[in-house]
Amino acid sequence: MTSALFGILQLDQGEPFGYAQVPGLLQAWLQDAGGFAAVGLIAYLLYALSTPTDKSQSEKIRVPVSRWMLLMGGISLVCYAGLLGLIIMGKGALPPKPPLQAGDLAKLDPPTWHKELQPLLLTVAGLFALLAIGEPFARDVWTILRRNVSFGSSGARRFARSVAAAGADLLTPGRLTVVVAGLVLYAAFGALLYAVGVPKLLDIWTGVLLVGVGVLVCALFLLLMFEAEGPVWAIAKLSFKEAVRSQVLWLFLIVFLPFLFPLQWFYTGKAADELRTTTVFVTLVLSLLTLILAVLLSSMGIPNDIKNLNIFTVVSKPVLRFEIVLGRFFGYLALMTLVLLGLTGVSLVLVMNTSISDKAKEETYKARMPYRGHLEFRSIVGAERSDRKEFTGTNVGREFDYRRYIAGSGESPQRAIWRFPDLPSDLARAAGDRVPVEFTFDIYRMTKGEQNKGVFVKFQFATHNAPLRQPSRAEGAEWQWVLKDREREYRKRIEEYKAQGIDVLNLAAARPDNKPVWDKVNQLTEEFGFYEIGGKEVFDYQVMGVEVPAGLFRNALRGDPVKDAAGNPLPRLSVFVKCESEGQLLGAAEPDLYLLQNQMPYWYNYLKGMVGLWCRLCIVIGLAVAISTYMSGVLTLLVTCFIFIVGFFTQHLNELANNRSTGGGPFQSMSQLVKAEQPTAPLADSASTRALLFGDKSWAWVIRRVQNMIPDVDSFSWSHFVSEGFNVNTEYLVVNLLVTLGYLLPWAVFGYYLMKSREVAA
Known part of the structure; x- marks a missing residue:
């Protein structure tokens, strides 16, 4: 299948989520996040009740139980009990979906606000469960905000000293010689292009220079942010500098950088598909480069601190444990944002200064x-x-x-x-x-x-x-x-x-x-x-x-x-x-x-499409940092990759969760495969068939409980819009940002409790 046909088939899936779907997304988030919050609240209360009274004072501080938590948890429990009663009586449920016919595509229904009694009660129950489990989290986050967000000028005064210190640290005499020599050669190359009169190459030279200056300005702005008072910014600065010194970063940049060149430089295909193929290919390379690098760096930060005993020095200071998590997240996200900005700018300069056929301009260069x-x-x-x-x-x-x-x-x-x-x-x-x-x-x-x-x-x-x-x-x-x-x-x-x-x-x-x-x-x-x-x-x-x-x-x-x-x-x-x-x-x-x-213009749409990739970066880094609060670096890497890769198959998960797959669920499919039966063949009315259908329904119930732990990765991809020449509406990107925030918030609460309950003191 050509890239043009694949892009068109993706557009056929319907309009992405916009502002009209926000109420439905909010209701679904309250139901799903609230359900996990209720389970976590029960586990937390059981752990707190099982803590012996002769434990140390620090152990009791790590698992506080307030009256607010008990009150909100009690209200949530009453709501869930009412929901169970409605389910038993068969009242207030959503209307059943029509059965899927052979050959039909099971599409995800756009989220809407449901006014039936069961979903409303589930929403209210989830809200109170979140209020209960989130009370210690919200209290500590408010403390962190007061300690780390200020509008004084002390950070700006330290900025010049920090730039000098960072420059002396990173630019050793040997490195400084290499940098100066590189800049001189780059300037000489630009002068040669101007003298010879090659406008396309000169435009590429100028564009890459402007991208480099822009990334440098953004890096200085981030350094200014890191000079703000507060432990979060200090840990973020440390994470940033550790990652910059890492050989993994430069290895990936050196290996993947040649793949950013437009594909038509090396491959001749259908004239109308030149820009489509190049856009899809460059976006894929950018995704692989940034996402793999992000998960490698962020999975190892906290586990290495614990392994090397560095964290003992940190927690002995007046630092809240969640400040360590936030510092790591912001540090890695700042670095990967700079990498994404630089690579996006370079790739866009190369694409826009490449000869594009008139047919491709007519179809997709817009x-x-x-x-x-x-x-x-x-x-x-x-x-x-x-x-x-x-x-x-x-x-x-x-x-x-x-x-x-x-x-x-x-x-x-x-x-x-x-x-x-x-x-x-x-x-x-x-x-x-x-x-x-x-x-x-x-x-x-x-x-x-x-x-x-x-x-x-x-x-x-x-x-x-x-x-x-x-x-x-x-x-x-x-x-x-x-x-x-x-x-x-x-x-x-x-x-x-x-x-x-x-x-x-x-x-x-x-x-x-x-x-x-x-x-x-x-x-x-x-x-x-x-x-x-x-x-x-x-x-x-x-x-x-x-x-x-x-x-x-x-x-x-x-x-x-x-x-x-x-x-x-x-x-x-x-x-x-x-x-x-x-x-x-x-x-x-x-x-x-x-x-x-x-x-x-095409370039504006290309830049907007990269917002989705930045949201993916946030999800990957947030997942890795939250999971690394409890697991080792290698296990964090594997679990994060598993969750993210499964996110590419959310449509299949939706079919399994609603038992709408053609040929039935896994048990029915396995039975038909063994018996060499067609998926559309009618099932015999027997005890074994009923057992298979019950197994599929049970499996669907399990999938429905966990499917929203998996991010819908494809909803953050806009390469098919950009490659087919369709504008990425601003409302799509706003919803992307809201969904990213909504997905990361429960993981932040999860990481907060894991880090708070972990014994890391010397």
Whole structure:
């Protein structure tokens, strides 16, 4: 599968989580984190009760039990008991999901706020459990904030001395000689490029220099932060300097740096896929470099301190134990952020100064801001079809039913219809009085056709002021105007324009660059709310487009849509797509056609896509530091890698958790594999079958309990958006940051208790 097809299939999974999903995410977080908090609270209270009274005072301080914890824990227990009662009575539950059919893709449902009694009670119970277990954590965090966050100038006064000390420490005479020689050679190389006159290489030279200066400025800013008063910043500075001195950092940079060069420098492929392939490859290299390096560095910090007895010196000072955890986290995160900034800047400079084909520029060297509608398939009215059902698109038998297909013929009534219930007002004021409409269709060929020829498609755009209806069998292939009088006026107006020598239906003349004719097209569409484009040649999986007059959108935004026969408001705009090539099928999915609101530059989108990778860095470092509070370095590394790698398969975990996998769960699948049965074969009604199904349900219950301990790693990847030329919306990134914070917070509480209960005093 090519990178283009893979990216399109990823986009088919639906829109990422935005602001509308935040309430649902919050409810899910309270339920999941609260459930783990309740289990942890029970274990904590049992441990505290089992601590003998003759223990040392330090042991009692490490496991305090307050009245607040008991009160909040009691309320949480009552709520969980009420939830158990509702489950036993079978009341207040979520509606069951429909069974998964063979060939269907089990998609993750977007999180929404559930108002049923069971999820509400589970949410309240989780909230009180979090309030109980989080009371000592919140108290110590408040103390840490007061000790480590200040706005005085003492840190700034120490900054110059710290820079000098750090420079003397890192830049020994030998290293300083190498650095100066390197800078002189770099400057000489730049002067040579300027003298010879190689603009592309000179731009790369300048870009890399600017990236280096930017990273240096950020490093100085971090050093200024580390000079703030407080143990957290001191430990963060120590962690930063230890990692910089580590040979692992420089080894990884030297090994992986050559892979940042654009792939088309070494590989010749399809011209339209140049930028797609390069973007995906460079993002993969950046991910491997930063994530592997981050987990190696952060897994060994605290375990090495304990192994080398360095931590005994730290805890003997007035330092809270969680300050050690926070210092390690911020130190490693600061270093890896600088590495990510530098590598991202270098890779972007190389990509933007590489020759890109015109086809790749047209398709992917941009950041589209699409406005999407809802897709449906229709043909002649269902009552007159042979199956007496509405047409919902043809399934051509492909493994995953991503797309449905419509038959191609001049007499075909089958349509793929995109409905837009509402429209952005800025489309009515589009530059040049034109709005681009882009699409990427799949062609399923029933006949060989002509070489290097696509299929011909007809587009009809109708607003709520000019609605179209399904034809009857007697009316043939064309969809009918509901308002016949308006149709006659529309046809009459076209003839009047023709009498004036203006053919608004001639696409060769009715173009935006032919302003007199295009103005008439805008007047016509603004008055009647209908526009038609016929004979558009479309190629398989190629990004193409047509331009629609902005007058159509001014008509669509005029007035309030009336209701149809079912009582639903008409969409403001409907786009009807018909395949006119005989013997071919045209496949479409909902994201395949969209209105182009705006475009952003590629480099800006590339930088925004790296925010997701930074969130992954936070998760990896946070996991490793939290786990390392109890485990050795090697075990921390293995556990962190296991949790993170399993995060790439959250969709499969979701299928197992909801028992919606095709062929059943692991027990049923194993039985069918041994018996050489097909996964879709019906199961016999027997005691062994019931035992297998019970085993699968039990396994699903276990997976549901632990699946949210696993981060959804793919939700932080934006390479498919960047490589396909689609803008990464800011709200997606804000939700990414919120999810990262929500995921790391329970791990922080977990690490807090592990570090607090561990015996590390000398």
